[in-house]
Amino acid sequence: AQTVTQSQPEMSVQEAETVTLSCTYDTSESNYYLFWYKQPPSRQMILVIRQEAYKQQNATENRFSVNFQKAAKSFSLKISDSQLGDTAMYFCAFIDSGNTPLVFGKGTRLSVIA
Amino acid sequence: SAVISQKPSRDICQRGTSLTIQCQVDSQVTMMFWYRQQPGQSLTLIATANQGSEATYESGFVIDKFPISRPNLTFSTLTVSNMSPEDSSIYLCSVGPRTGESTDTQYFGPGTRLTVL
Numbered sequence: 724a725q726t727v728t729q730s731q732p733e734m735s736v737q738e739a740e741t742v743t744l745s746c747t748y749d750t751s752e753s754n755y756y757l758f759w760y761k762q763p764p765s766r767q768m769i770l771v772i773r774q775e776a777y778k779q780q781n782a783t784e785n786r787f788s789v790n791f792q793k794a795a796k797s798f799s800l801k802i803s804d805s806q807l808g809d810t811a812m813y814f815c816a817f818i819d820s821g822n823t824p825l826v827f828g829k830g831t832r833l834s835v836i837a
Numbered sequence: 838s839a840v841i842s843q844k845p846s847r848d849i850c851q852r853g854t855s856l857t858i859q860c861q862v863d864s865q866v867t868m869m870f871w872y873r874q875q876p877g878q879s880l881t882l883i884a885t886a887n888q889g890s891e892a893t894y895e896s897g898f899v900i901d902k903f904p905i906s907r908p909n910l911t912f913s914t915l916t917v918s919n920m921s922p923e924d925s926s927i928y929l930c931s932v933g934p935r936t937g938e939s940t941d942t943q944y945f946g947p948g949t950r951l952t953v954l
Contacts, residue, residue: 818941
């Protein structure tokens, strides 16, 4: 069974600084997809970024980028120029196809400090 | 991305009663999923809702407690039956690809915050 591990329960960062959230996973699949979701206090789960395992290039979405290391089964999220609105729970998630359920890590609570 | 709505957005219920949560999507999707998020925790899959067949439940969740309906490709309901305070959680639905699409991304409804007294 696939597992996702987020080893940082809480993190904080100063506004405008850069922060990296860690995620490791375990799977025997060769092709799969990885995601970072953000959950602000409103509780809405918002997709931040996605990565396809067969693509070597790291995904980037504006201030958000990932460092995907397939051999190490590592998938970290870097947030640049942190903003107060980035304060949220961040969940790393794994899927092997669009029609199967997501497997989530336990989450990292990020606080951006003014 | 699909637009997903959930009703109710929140509710406060008495012990022993039942609540039905609705999830509506603006397009036909193959798979719908129901998750529970207990306070301060991650998301736990309750079941996968299949159109035209019974839902597939995860270990620890049973149909008598969490009956699910999936009458068509745009709608599903989750009922939380005979509620106790331990059922106080956020319940979220998510959807898989639109029918005919091969994307991998899943999107979530806004969630239902349930408090049981």
